[in-house]
Amino acid sequence: xxxxxxxxxxxxxxxxxxxxAGSLSATKVFGQAKKTIxxxxxxxxxxxxxxxxxxxxxxxxxxxTFAMCADMINKEGGILGRKIELLSKxxxxxxxxxxxxxxxxxxxxxxxxxxxxxxxxxxxxxxxxADELGELIIxxxxxxxxxxxxxxxxxxxxxxxxxxxSKAHLGIDNIGMALFIKKYYPKIKTIAGxxxxxAWGRESWQVFEVAMKKLMPQVQVVKTxxxxxxxxxxxxxxxxxxGAKPDIVHSSLWGGDAVTYTKQAMGMxxxxxxxxxxxxxEPYPQEVGKDFPExxxxxxxxxxxxxxIPKDKASADLQKWFVAEYHKRNGxxxxxPCYHAYQAIYAxxxxxxxxxxxxxxxxxxxxxxxxxxxxxFPTPSGPLTIREDHNAIEDxxxxxxxxxxxxxxxxxxxxxxxxxxxSQVNAPVGIKTVDWINSWK
Amino acid sequence: MWVVYxxxxxxxxxxxxxxxxxxxxxxxxxxxxxxxxxxxxxxxAFIAAWVIIAIGMKVPAFFLYVTLLSGLVLAxxxxxxxxxxxxxxxYKRTLEYQxxxxxxxxxxxxxxxxxxxxxxxxxxxxxxxxxxxxxxxxHVYPIYFLFxxxxxxxxxxxxxxxxxxxxxxIMLRAISLDREMATGLGLDINRLSTFAFVLGSGLAGxxxxxxxxxxxxxxxxxxxxxxxxxxxxxVGGLGSLKGALVGALLVGFTRSFGIAILPEIExxxxxxxxxxxLVVKPEGLFGR
Numbered sequence: 155x156x157x158x159x160x161x162x163x164x165x166x167x168x169x170x171x172x173x174x175a176g177s178l179s180a181t182k183v184f185g186q187a188k189k190t191i192x193x194x195x196x197x198x199x200x201x202x203x204x205x206x207x208x209x210x211x212x213x214x215x216x217x218x219t220f221a222m223c224a225d226m227i228n229k230e231g232g233i234l235g236r237k238i239e240l241l242s243k244x245x246x247x248x249x250x251x252x253x254x255x256x257x258x259x260x261x262x263x264x265x266x267x268x269x270x271x272x273x274x275x276x277x278x279x280x281x282x283x284a285d286e287l288g289e290l291i292i293x294x295x296x297x298x299x300x301x302x303x304x305x306x307x308x309x310x311x312x313x314x315x316x317x318x319x320s321k322a323h324l325g326i327d328n329i330g331m332a333l334f335i336k337k338y339y340p341k342i343k344t345i346a347g348x349x350x351x352x353a354w355g356r357e358s359w360q361v362f363e364v365a366m367k368k369l370m371p372q373v374q375v376v377k378t379x380x381x382x383x384x385x386x387x388x389x390x391x392x393x394x395x396x397g398a399k400p401d402i403v404h405s406s407l408w409g410g411d412a413v414t415y416t417k418q419a420m421g422m423x424x425x426x427x428x429x430x431x432x433x434x435x436e437p438y439p440q441e442v443g444k445d446f447p448e449x450x451x452x453x454x455x456x457x458x459x460x461x462x463i464p465k466d467k468a469s470a471d472l473q474k475w476f477v478a479e480y481h482k483r484n485g486x487x488x489x490x491p492c493y494h495a496y497q498a499i500y501a502x503x504x505x506x507x508x509x510x511x512x513x514x515x516x517x518x519x520x521x522x523x524x525x526x527x528x529x530x531f532p533t534p535s536g537p538l539t540i541r542e543d544h545n546a547i548e549d550x551x552x553x554x555x556x557x558x559x560x561x562x563x564x565x566x567x568x569x570x571x572x573x574x575x576x577s578q579v580n581a582p583v584g585i586k587t588v589d590w591i592n593s594w595k
Numbered sequence: 596m597w598v599v600y601x602x603x604x605x606x607x608x609x610x611x612x613x614x615x616x617x618x619x620x621x622x623x624x625x626x627x628x629x630x631x632x633x634x635x636x637x638x639x640a641f642i643a644a645w646v647i648i649a650i651g652m653k654v655p656a657f658f659l660y661v662t663l664l665s666g667l668v669l670a671x672x673x674x675x676x677x678x679x680x681x682x683x684x685x686y687k688r689t690l691e692y693q694x695x696x697x698x699x700x701x702x703x704x705x706x707x708x709x710x711x712x713x714x715x716x717x718x719x720x721x722x723x724x725x726x727x728x729x730x731x732x733x734h735v736y737p738i739y740f741l742f743x744x745x746x747x748x749x750x751x752x753x754x755x756x757x758x759x760x761x762x763x764x765i766m767l768r769a770i771s772l773d774r775e776m777a778t779g780l781g782l783d784i785n786r787l788s789t790f791a792f793v794l795g796s797g798l799a800g801x802x803x804x805x806x807x808x809x810x811x812x813x814x815x816x817x818x819x820x821x822x823x824x825x826x827x828x829x830v831g832g833l834g835s836l837k838g839a840l841v842g843a844l845l846v847g848f849t850r851s852f853g854i855a856i857l858p859e860i861e862x863x864x865x866x867x868x869x870x871x872x873l874v875v876k877p878e879g880l881f882g883r
Contacts, residue, residue: 207814210813351861380861382861384815384818385819386810390854390855393855394854394858422599441718
């Protein structure tokens with residue numbers, strides 16, 4: 155890594171950026187107080203998979219980051235002087251269990267905010283509860299673009315008054331990859347897809363296929379496979395894909411499924427003639443190690459990549475601190491769920507501080523919700539904006555794997571990296587992603 | 596690609612055969628429908644992964660493959676404890692009690708796995724990576740998959756020889772044919788039942804251990820194999836070794852060729868086969 159940033163310097167930047175985002179220190183708020191600031195800790199529930207298939211690749215890295223950020227915020231003095239009390243909860247158990255847990259967190263534990271959810275199914279069940287329970291809920295990692303989109307364009311925003319998502323949806327990955335393929339592989343003739351057989355996989359393929367048809371209409375789809383989630387034997391899928399002879403195979407397989415598929419495909423000589431395009435592939439080179447094949451297309455679910463340096467200085471300095479601190483604590487480089495967790499907890503912090511500036515004292519949930527709309531703040535992967543549809547938008551980084559002597563796994567080749575700006579990969583407010591792509595000239 | 600489709604079918608069938616073989620022995624000899632069979636498979640996977648990760652490549656390669664037997668041993672021990680503490684009280688009970696009890700055991704074992712190994716995934720691909728690849732008719736194929744097929748074949752042959760040539764095996768078959776008559780002839784039913792349960796559990800653990808170099812072990816690892824094992828038993832017939840083999844091959848090949856030709860019906864395909872068999876031949880292809 156490049157040289158470490160000192161803690162003092164880091165705090166200076168965080169302080170400066172917080173102020174630029176419209177925040178005030180706790181002391182200043184006390185001075186103008188119309189309301190009071192409670193002396194009790196601010197209770198933040200962090201719901202993330204701690205067991206099951208999504209725990210190792212997403213849930214635990216997410217949890218580690220929530221804990222790391224809460225520690226950092228507490229060291230700085232908390233949010234408006236209130237220390238964070240982090241309640242870590244497991245997202246496993248299915249939708250019904252999560253609905254019960256959410257009600258308990260809101261009604262019994264009386265948490266100030268719920269940050270969480272990796273599963274799209276859980277997000278779709280939980281976010282509507284925000285308004286019913288009068289609880290602020292910020293979804294931190296789930297990807298479905300259907301979560302906050304209406305049935306037809308234009309649709310009314312926001313979908314939920316107190317429900318937010320502090321990251322961009324899966325549209326950016328799949329649009330970004332289609333743009334990347336058009337630029338780097340303009341001569342391809344055929345594509346195929348292997349995606350898990352549920353909403354995430356189906357929607358990822360839908361957006362990618364629509365974008366490819368628009369950008370490269372000459373390209374034919376020769377095979378689409380839908381293995382079940384948690385599949386342990388991909389041999390039949392791999393040989394079916396090899397038999398179809400596509401130039402590029404799109405995949406939104408994740409976690410253990412992505413690793414299993416890649417390892418088995420390596421064993422079957424798949425990568426000799428076919429290139430993979432992993433819509434959320436960023437964690438897997440690190441997971442598989444030096445054997446992970448080179449020359450594969452990998453998307454980073456935003457610009458969440460440990461070697462990416464954002465253009466703005468505040469974000470770039472945060473990135474240096476974030477990567478170094480995460481690696482020090484966990485022995486690994488942060489992956490995209492870590493960045494998503496950072497975004498969620500700091501979105502809340504900055505929104506509270508912004509709202510406090512306007513109202514004096516600790517703001518109500520409605521006031522924090524209003525403050526979240528339109529907020530822009532620096533993050534380790536660049537500035538993040540939450541729009542009036544309560545969904546964040548992000549730039550998207552796509553690259554190609556390349557083994558270098560410096561790391562024990564392939565990194566993204568710095569000479570073939572593309573960062574697509576948020577405006578190029580996110581549909582405008584109120585317009586469905588697929589409708590927007592279809593309207594491209 | 597037909598060679599590879601065939602090999603894939605054989606590989607999947609080999610795993611299914613090992614899973615359903617244990618299920619079939621327990622069902623055939625003891626009349627117990629063991630819903631915790633998938634958990635024993637998962638225990639085999641976790642212990643094998645744990646051992647492989649612990650020893651890594653510090654030992655000669657041969658021992659790396661011997662460690663896969665840890666799955667058989669630990670699942671066998673757990674099976675022994677289960678039979679002694681839970682299952683033996685169910686022999687004279689109706690099927691509903693068995694289902695409730697073994698489902699309870701499934702939940703219990705899931706929690707035990709969570710308690711011991713936590714929620715994270717265990718990657719232990721050293722045995723898979725070490726064997727490398729082989730060229731078969733111009734197609735690259737992992738040698739480890741061929742190794743699994745050989746192990747399944749050897750396990751099947753051993754069980755067949757054991758059941759048909761040894762005294763204990765013949766006694767087990769006698770119990771499976773007529774439990775009351777076997778009791779009347781003075782066979783030690785309790786001891787033989789324990790043996791059958793341990794053997795079936797061990798085979799489940801071996802299957803889990805063989806899979807883990809190709810895919811990470813994680814919580815819930817045994818759910819799908821349990822369902823697949825039941826499909827094979829339904830297709831092949833209850834308590835039949837031949838049925839387990841033919842059922843596994845039928846399911847394995849249908850899946851492999853089905854995904855290549857009609858990928859849209861991947862999920863319902865296996866259930867479709869089981870459904871057709873249940874309608875046409877409810878006792879299974881080789882069931883009694």
